[in-house]
Amino acid sequence: MVVQEQTHIPLPATVLGAVGTVCWCVQLVPQIYHNYKRKSTNGFPASMMLLWALSGIPFGVYGILQNFNMPLQIQPQIFMALCMIAFGQCLYYSHHHRLLTAYFFAITLLIMFVATEVLLIILFRPIYRAGNVTPLLAIGTIGSILLALGLIPPYWEMFKRGGMVAGINFLFLATDAAGAFFSLMSLLAQPSFDKVAAAMYCVLLGLEMGIFFGHGLWWCLKGRKLSPEEIRALERFGEKxxxxxxxxxxxxxxxxxxxxxxxxxxxxxxxxxxxxxxxxxxxxxx
Incomplete structure (x- = not known):
């Protein structure tokens, strides 16, 4: 697989990338508000946010070394920060840590992630410019794997409830899917199509569409027949x-x-x- 650095970024690619970045800048805001309003993160896995935040490290390195359009370069950093805010909520609401303890831990992790990203960029930039693309391909692949793994815990939560999605805000999910779609379109508008980054966005879109489909199927087969009390009981299933x-x-x-x-x-x-x-x-x- 050939990895080619972008030398010229056309305007359509920048615009589409900006739309995708805006979506990913606000995607977790509805979920964070949803968690705060319910005072609970039951059904919203902390492991999902941690894995997504971790995936921001390789994607940040990959996007900067590949010289993507600027919106796509800053996207992973914003994504990491929002993930760690939601992760702090999970520590506070579901794991019952003190508020200061939860966010001290989340902010400490975020600083470590950013420092790791900067270090990897410094280490790999001369290697990549010397013509060795293997480390960059490995980094992009690791990011895609972490992102995909982050969407496995919601499927487990759905399985426990027979297919019902609980704790995950659908506006967050839709905005996240839209961000992935527009980011994918921005890659198509660039002079050189990046298959590694495109694979990441496709994996994200596919798994999120699976969550929508699974909940819709559950609703058609079972959910519409349940009383509001039974649905609320399923939403609280496993809550401590x-x-x-x-x-x-x-x-x-x-x-x-x-x-x-x-x-x-x-x-x-x-x-x-x-x-x-x-x-x-x-x-x-x-």
Missing amino acids: ENKRKTRELYLEDGSDEEKDKENDSGSENGDDMEKNNGKKLWDVAL
Whole structure:
């Protein structure tokens, strides 16, 4: 496979790339607001955001070394930042870390990712300009794999609910797919078509269309027959009790010792109830 650096960027490629970048700049905003409004990220996997943020490293290196149009060069950086904001929400809402702890960890990771990207650009630029394209091809391939792997956890969440999508905002998904589409079109408008980058956008589009199709199929076969209560129960499937709220109630209502004992006995009963509810919800989903 020949990898050719872009020497001239036509206006249509820049415009299409700008549209794709705008989509990817705002794509996670609806999801971040959706998480904040629900005060939950149940059904929205933290692993998805972490893998997507990681994929921004190789794609940033690849786009800059390939001298893509400017919107496509800055796209991975914005993408990484938004992914880490959503990742911080997952740590806070679903994994019950303190807010400062969650975002300190997310920001630290983001700084490490950006530093890694800069280091790789410095290391690989002279190698690439010397005519060795193998490292660049490897980087582009790794990015595509990470991006594809990031869309596997939502399929697992769908499987647990019989095909229903829960926790993922469809406006986010549609905007993300639009960003991939316009970015792909911008590659077609460039003098030299980049197959590695195109493969990444095609993989993203295909997997996201699969999520839309899976939820639509579930709705046609089962979802439209369920009551609003059953749908809400499926959305909350697997949701853990918020430990911060529980702790606050304990401090307000009684001594820690008594409440700890009550919590121990309650947790055992809760586990049994969760198992029974899980079986019922699985029957509902299927």
